[in-house]
Amino acid sequence: MNGVRVLVGTRKGAFILTSDAKRKRWRISGPHFAGWEIFHLKGSPADPDRLYASQWSGWFGQVIQRSNDGGKTWEPVGNQFTYDGTAGTHQWYDGTPHPWEFKRVWHLEPSLPDPDTLYAGVEDASIFRSSDGGKTWQEIPALRKHDTASRWQPGAGGMCLHTILLHPVDPGRIIIAISAAGVFRTDDAGITWRPMNRGLRSEHIPDPTAEIGHCVHRVAMHPSRPEVLFMQKHWDVMRSDDAGVSWREISGNLPTDFGFPISVHAHEPDTVYVVPIKSDSEHYPPDGKLRVYRSRTGGNEWEALTKGLPQRNCYVNVLRDAMAVDSLDACGVYFGTTGGQVYASADAGDSWRPIVRNLPAVLSVEVQTLR
């Protein structure tokens, strides 16, 4: 079919929303894996009917599900995520050493050319790889064994590796982000990693400009311009023009620069979207107005997008993996809220409407453009 498939992970199951290219009428299937927390679902760029889902519960732990038919049917695959060698310690919330313990998979990133290869970003932070469609997982251990790792610490949601950006051409380059350690980059497919946090400033660490310790919430990249990265940090919206070597602030006229997700327009690499949230303790939009902010200039100048979004008494949050774009013309933008709404714009953010209203709290939103 030509159209869009929106993959929604929630606190109590997964939902799949589909529409034709007009994006006016939506069909909703789910809940899949009812009762489980679905941290993330994502489709393979090489085979859009190959989907992966991270399914988790406080009772029974981690399950990975795979679909070969676009989410109509699923099969559980491998769920063994074992750290390589001695796990070691990181900093706990109080600064004391704490053993590395696998808790859950936050993010799944299928490889660009191969539907059977994918990466998993996990808590406690590390990156795993599967080359057999998720049946078995091997840690890429050099990241967790980086000589700064004993000083990494959890953010409020846990010490999660939540962002995995694969270079569109160079298979050796992977950029990841950890809350709260920061951005790391490998140029040799994971053999060595370097922190990429110069220019970040965080007041919650003893040295605000330290090499590591920054609570990065999300990093986004446009595939046509992989040297340019956009970051929503705990506070501050940032930009790098050298693949993470240095960063500069682009918060500009945002009403608050705290937030979680950040996305880039599918066809305009300098058009960026964020959802400002009031503060790190007040996780809701300022003034009870749900506003997406769009910059068409690569940052600093932002416009509020409000048409169709609630402009009073709105106190939901939008989590880090809960915003995505399609690549139709005009670009569609989608985000899910902790109140269970998924909002969509079929005109690059000019206007919005809820395509579903009453789901469990939304943890993640991914979009597939089907052609």
Added chain:
Amino acid sequence: MIRVHLPAHLRTLARIEGEASLDVPGKVTQRSVLDALETCYPVLRGTLRDHVTGQRRPFVRFFACAQDLSHESPDAPLPEAVAAGSEPFFVIGAVAGGCC
């Protein structure tokens, strides 16, 4: 046959209707029952016990014959009624284990 009663989420995951019936060779203990369960239903590996240490997950409990056996040795014999198949071995999700 040993009868194992699983929580609904795990029955769905393993596609089990009702109780699981297991042939457990040798001594009937928590370990031998769970080993047999995971052999029959590999998808349950890691959901009840840690993959590496084999320890019970913190929010999983084991009951049988109105007793909490969660803290018994995994190699202790299970009650005779479980071994005889007249009572099930219950795997329970602790009431505190869910969230939101």
